[in-house]
Amino acid sequence: AKNVGILAMDIYFPPTCVQQDNNGIIINLLNFILGKKEALEAHDGASKGKYTIGLGQECMAFCSEVEDVISMSLTAVTNLLEKYKIDPKQIGRLEVGSETVIDKSKSIKTFLMQIFEKFGNTDIEGVDSTNACYGGTAALFNCVNWVESSSWDGRYGLVVCTDSAVYAEGPARPTGGAAAVVMLVGPDAPVAFESKLRGSHMSHAYDFYKPNLASEYPVVDGKLSQTCYLMALDTCYKCLCSKYEKLEGKQFSLSNADYFVFHSPYNKLVQKSFARLLFNDFMRNASSVDEATKEKLGPFSTLSGDESYQSRDLEKVSQQLAKPLYDAKVQPSTLIPKQVGNMYTASLYAALASLIHNKHSELDGKRVVLFSYGSGLTATMFSLKLSEGRHPFSLSNILSVMNVAGKLKSRHEFPPENFVEVMKLMEHRYGAKDFVTSKDSSLLAPGTYYLTEVDSMYRRFYAKK
Ligand code: ACO
Numbered sequence: 001a002k003n004v005g006i007l008a009m010d011i012y013f014p015p016t017c018v019q020q021d022n023n024g025i026i027i028n029l030l031n032f033i034l035g036k037k038e039a040l041e042a043h044d045g046a047s048k049g050k051y052t053i054g055l056g057q058e059c060m061a062f063c064s065e066v067e068d069v070i071s072m073s074l075t076a077v078t079n080l081l082e083k084y085k086i087d088p089k090q091i092g093r094l095e096v097g098s099e100t101v102i103d104k105s106k107s108i109k110t111f112l113m114q115i116f117e118k119f120g121n122t123d124i125e126g127v128d129s130t131n132a133c134y135g136g137t138a139a140l141f142n143c144v145n146w147v148e149s150s151s152w153d154g155r156y157g158l159v160v161c162t163d164s165a166v167y168a169e170g171p172a173r174p175t176g177g178a179a180a181v182v183m184l185v186g187p188d189a190p191v192a193f194e195s196k197l198r199g200s201h202m203s204h205a206y207d208f209y210k211p212n213l214a215s216e217y218p219v220v221d222g223k224l225s226q227t228c229y230l231m232a233l234d235t236c237y238k239c240l241c242s243k244y245e246k247l248e249g250k251q252f253s254l255s256n257a258d259y260f261v262f263h264s265p266y267n268k269l270v271q272k273s274f275a276r277l278l279f280n281d282f283m284r285n286a287s288s289v290d291e292a293t294k295e296k297l298g299p300f301s302t303l304s305g306d307e308s309y310q311s312r313d314l315e316k317v318s319q320q321l322a323k324p325l326y327d328a329k330v331q332p333s334t335l336i337p338k339q340v341g342n343m344y345t346a347s348l349y350a351a352l353a354s355l356i357h358n359k360h361s362e363l364d365g366k367r368v369v370l371f372s373y374g375s376g377l378t379a380t381m382f383s384l385k386l387s388e389g390r391h392p393f394s395l396s397n398i399l400s401v402m403n404v405a406g407k408l409k410s411r412h413e414f415p416p417e418n419f420v421e422v423m424k425l426m427e428h429r430y431g432a433k434d435f436v437t438s439k440d441s442s443l444l445a446p447g448t449y450y451l452t453e454v455d456s457m458y459r460r461f462y463a464k465k
Contacts, residue, residue, distance in 0.1 A: 004147045005189030005384065007156070007393040008084045011353050011402055012076040013179040013340045015411045015443050017061045018419045020051040020174060040174055043416035051174045056267025060341035061411070062166070063178045065425055066437050066450040069100045069162045070111045071462055072180035074449040077112055077160060078464075080182045083401045084392045088119040092155030093146050093185075095126040097136030097345040099210070099374075100163045102460075111460075112160065126157075132208060133263055134374025136161030136181070136345035141380075143185040144193050157185035163344035166423060168217040175266045177341025181349040190389025190398070191352075194367070196247060197383035199239025201232045208375030216430045225375055226269060227309050232379035233273050233371055234305075237280050240369070240381045253286035254278060257383070258366040259329050259355055263348045263373045264337035273371070274330050275318035279308070293321050332358040339408055348372050357404040360395045364388045412443050433458045441465040 019039040040060070041051045051057050063072070073096065081088055094116075096108045107128040116124060125146070129138035136159065143157030162180035167173045207225035210218045244252035254260075254277055262270045282289050282297045300314045308314055319326075335354040337343070343350050348370060355368065363386040373379045388395050429435065436453045444450060444465050453461040 001147050001152065001187035003188050003192040003385075004144050004195075005185065005193045006183045006191035007186045007189045007389075008080060008086075008184040009182065009349070009353060009398055009402065010076055010080040010083065011179060011181045011336070011346075011350055011404070011407075012072050012079065012448075013061045013177075013336075013343070013350075013407065014063050014067050014072070015445070016064045016067075016414060016422075017059050017340075017411050018414055018416055019059050020055075020057045021048070038416070040416045040419070044174070046174075054268065055174060056271065056338065057174060057341060058338045059413075060174065060176055061178050062176060062419060062422060063164045063426075064422055064443070065429065066440060066444075066452075067178075068102065068451055069098055069164055069180070070102065070108060070460065071449040071451055072164075072178070073108060073112055073160045073162045073182070074115065074462060074464075075447065076162070076180040076182040077115055077158065078449075079447065080158075080184060080401075081115070084184065084397075086156065086184065088116045089121045090155050091116060091121065091124055091158050092153050093126045093143055093157040094124050094160070095139035095142050095157070096128045096160045096162065097130075097134075097139035098128060098160075098162050099130055099132050099135060099344055100216070101210070101213075104213070108160070108162070131378045132374035132376050133163075133265075133342075133344045133347060134372055134378040134380075136349060137372035137374075137380055138378075140183065140185070144195070147185055147187060148195070159183045159185060161343075161345040161349050163346060164216075165342045165344045166216055166426070167220070172220050172222060175342050177337075177343045177347070179336075179340055179343035179346040179350055181343075181346040181353065183349065184393075188389075188393075190387050190393055190395050192385045192387070194383040194385055197240060197244060198380060199236040199241075199243060199382075200378075200380040201235035201239070202378045203232075205375070205377045207377060214431060216426065225265075226272075228375065228377050229265075229269060229373050230273065230276055230309055231305075232373055232377060233276055233381075234280060236371065236379050236381035237277055238284075240383070241284070251284075251286055253281045253284075253288040254325060254329070255288040256367070257329070257369040259333060259359075259368045261333045261348065261351045261355060261368055261370045262330070263371060264334065264351055265342045265347070267334055267338050270330065270334060270337075271319055271326060272315060274326050275315070275322040278322040278325070279314065279318045296321060336404065336408075353402055353404065356395055356398055357402065360399040363395055410445070439463070
């Protein structure tokens, strides 16, 4: 099979969300008149601009008590099959990436089999992949490798990346989010893998982990996780560059890719990451680095690796220098991550969806480099080649099926108090049995699955609106 990659995709995120900040006096005034409550920043007592400018986030989606990773995946998979008119019997592999643990043994994939069993298709390989935010990439690679392999039976692969990212109260809480992204994998794809262009970095770190099996919340060393992310980025980029250079006999630099798409825990880290790649190009003496950049980054060339991660000046200067390139090559992929928050395994692919949403008509023939990071830690940088494709597997059809603008617009904002209440309720519900939910689906779009009950045997029941 040739040009294996993503044929079709769709995204689902909960309609329930909380604003990071009410930007501007007019909106504040309006909210006051309407009796609307303050946004998360003020509610948490954070200084003005900390979440919106400091973290670069705008809004955060969260699962209400009737939604979870299983309901979001059921919705996303059903929607994709229906909207692209895919016969469920044509799926030969189904892989799920997630770090949201609902069951320590039974995979999310097996819940999704309900969709396929109805059509008499149980011949579907694949289970769940887990390592923090990286599981979706592992699942995607498994599907792509399967289609490229001798065990491929000619059917499609299906990848689901889904998470509900929630943090305990504290500085990490505003970096939550929730979503499910689903991708159909096969040959002759409009979003094709350049499979030889990949660099990975895997190592042992305690930056973000979930050792407490009684809690949904992670243990996070925030500062360490930022450094781990940037170190993994550097190593992966160097690895990808050297592979490209061996293959093509010429240097790889930022100028060789049209877009860069990053795993997005929060937007500020994406800004820092791209600036870091420019610093890498400077240190590797890439011919694409202009004189002004060379001059301004010169003073930092003698820093040791460790020092360079700690230098606030380097961070500031390189971000300023990278700004025009960031606006052109990165900004178009940041929409959904800023509006929905960290979706863990789905974050990177929600960023890719944002790029297609914003640039669909300009993507033919373009190279997109993606960086996937999962704490603990596992990371890969890899390359995709885009083409318009043929209906139904075309970029323009992906754009219209995803309907990103429509989904963002039809959300319901909640005051932080309600969000906190939901978090408290979910703390009690996590790992619990014998309860029924409110079954309130009034905010959900038609066709959305939702949780109705967990019985005395911990069996979960869902309904479709
Ligand atoms: N106006 C503008 N900017 C502000 C303001 C303000 N009023 N107040 C603070 N800031 C800036 C800070 O200067 C800082 O920016 P900088 O990084 O450019 O210096 C930023 O806001 C964050 O503030 P800090 O005090 O440095 O950090 P905080 O204690 O709030 O924690 C963190 C931030 C570490 C990201 C936390 O939210 C966290 O732990 N998140 C989860 C971990 C995570 O996402 N890690 C990333 C990789 S791992 C993963 O994907 C899960």
